[in-house]
Amino acid sequence: MAAEGHNQYMMLLSDLYPFNMFVPEPSAGTLFPPHWHEACMEMIYVTEGTAEFRIxxxxxxxxxxxxxxxAEGTIHSGYLTDGIPQYYTILLDRSRMVYADTGNLAYSALLTGRLDLPVILRSGDPHYESLTSVVATVIHEFTHRELGFEHAAKSQLHLLLAYLARFYSASSAPSAHGQIAASRRIERIKSVIEHVERHYSEPITVGQAAEIAAMSPYHFCRVFKEAVGRTFNEYVQLFRIAKAETLIRDTDLPITLIADRCGFGSVHYFDELFKRYRGLTPSQVRKNAP
Structure with a gap:
């Protein structure tokens, strides 16, 4: 499941070489909404500013x-803290990327095996210089786009995978009972997020969400906030506002119709909530749109 609305793809090499890069486009205090990638691992390299990530x-x-x-399948989201940060995101399907360039099964297994990755690597940490040097080179190739940059990026990505396998290969031992239970809870939260993305224009209550997650409302609210970093109602409001802002900027639909399509009920409530999160009214955002 890929993030919607809050990041712009820089380039996709090809369907046979599944790698992409993003630059941020925040909306309503959100850098990117809660989401996950079942088949892709994600790397984010921060160059300026600070932000709150929930991973x-x-x-x-x-x-x-x-x-x-x-890691693949991990729910993550990002929120503004003080100003708009600058960062690059590398989204990488390890299995398909390795398969695209080699038929060597042993090599493929090495570079696509389970990894015990740190969530954040900072200056002074082991392997920081080796990994950030490769990531910075990939970013340079894609931002400068000199002759042969695609091939240069590919070679660096394979080097990156080799480093990750060398530094962070993990045992394939089965998860402990507690980890399995936590994984099941997260899968239920994913079901709720998917439901909101499909039905955000309709009324959605905490009770309905808890039922989808097969949890009591109290337990659901606690687990959801732990996973996402926002209450369920806050998440729904932010998701609807992001959808509404896209329609405001990219279409000529009346504000009243956008409010209805995005599940706000009344245009007065929409105006109030939109201004609370964006600092501007919907009409002001439309007026300022390029």
Whole structure:
């Protein structure tokens, strides 16, 4: 499941080489909404500013120079703290990327095996210089786009995978009982997020969400906030506002119709909530849109 609305793809090499890069486009205080990538690992390299990341139920304040690793299937979200940070995101399907360039099964297994990654790598940490040097080179190739940059980026990405396998290969031992239970809870939260993305234009209550997650409302609210970093109602409001802002900027639909399509009920409530999170009214955002 890929993030919607809050990041712009810089380039995709090809369908046979599944790698992409993003630059941030925040909306309503959100850098990127809660989401996950079932088949892709994600790396975020922060170059300027700070932000709040929520990764696997834990809060992290990221700073310039931080290299963030997000494993396949892990729920993550990002929020503004003080100004708009600058960072690059590398989204990488390890299995398909390795398969695209080699038929060597032993090599493929080495570079796509389970990894015991740190969430954040900072200056002075083991392997920081080796990994950030490769990531910085990939970013340079894609931002400068000189002759042969695609091939240069590919070679660096394979070097990056080799380093990750060398430094962080993990045992394939089965998870402990507590980890399995936590994983099941997260899968239920994912079901709720998917439901909101499909039905955000309709009324959605905590009770309905808790039922989808097969939890009591109290337990659901606690688990959801731990996983996402926002209450369920806050998440729904932010998601709807982000959808509404896209329609305000990219279409000529009347504000009243946008409010209805995005599940706000009344245009007065929409105006009030939108201004609370964005600092501007919907009409002001439309007026300022390019």
């Amino acid at each position: 696997g139920g834990q809060q992290y304040i990221v700073m310039p120079g931080d290299l963030v690793f997000i």
